[in-house]
Amino acid sequence: MITMRKAEDRGPANFGWLNSFHTFSFGNYYDPKHMGFSHLRVINDDTVSPGAGFDTHGHKDMEIISLVLQGRIAHKDSAGNVEELPAGEFQLMSAGKGIYHSEFNASEKDTLKFLQIWIQPNVTGGAPGYQQKAFGEAQGITTVITPDGANGTLSIKQNASLSQLILAPQTQDKLTIEAGRNVYIHQIEGELSLNNGTTLKPGDGAKIxxxxALDLKNTGQERVKAIIFDLE
Structure with missing residues (x-):
């Protein structure tokens, strides 16, 4: 079964310096029908004004993933990590027993656009962790995050994985789904057609x-880019 979550139905939040759309309930946006999916708790589509950002704040027992779509994030945390995250790279911060961090638009003139994703861990407490890596722009499905960090992937404290999907125009791929597993797709670029006739546009999501199995097709003239969550 495939259930659409259209971009225009997401919860909006506009603070002037931050314009965000929430796939699931977050902050002042609350919808009991959209509280998350399996262990996936947050997908926020954030646009941050030049020079602005999130002041130092704390997290505990959450796996926090950032993917920059445009611009660069300036990251600083209480574990001593001071990094910049450019477009296309994935960042995974394990909050563990507690961590404080700030995230700012690293540019004073260009807009920052990024996805902020939270996944609830299956292990609580412990030391915070920080990982960051680029996985390129290869065609097809590229695994980015896994529970054991196999084959150079980032390691997450949950029985979950995250993959990047890129399809050139008029190409396709196939996703095999293990029995009992659930999949969530968040569309970033282009239009992605699924095997039941569902078409995802930028900002759309689908619960599977x-x-x-899923047939993933790009029947358009623009590149398709999406992220795919494999969940319990």
């Missing part, structure tokens, strides 16, 4: 349950 009780399926064994």
């Amino acid at each position: 349950t009780k399926e064994t």
Whole structure:
């Protein structure tokens, strides 16, 4: 079964310096029908004004993923990590027993656009962790995050994985889904067609349950880019 979550139905939040759309309930946006999906708790589509950002704040027992779509994030945390995250790179911060961090638009003139993703961990407490890596722009499905960090992927404290999907115009791929697993797709660029006729546009999402495979097709003239979550 495939259930659409259209971009225009997401919860909006505009603070002037930050314009955000929430796939699931977050902050002042609350919808009991959209509290998350499996262990996936947050997908915020954030646009941050030049020079602005999130002042130092704390997190505990959460796996926090950032993917920059445009611009660069300036990251600083209480574990001593001071980094910049450019477009296309993935960042995974394990909050563990507690961490403080700040995230700012590293540019004073250019807009920052990024996805902020939270996944609830299956291990609580412990030391915070920080990982950051680029996985390129290869065609097809590229695994980015796994529970064990296999094959150079980032390691997450949950029985979950995250993959990047890139399809050139008029190409396709196939995703095999293990029995009992759930999949969530968040569309970033282009239009992605699924095997039941569903078409995802930028900002759209799809919950996939009780399926064994998905045909992923780009029938348009623009590149398709999406992220795919494999969840319990």
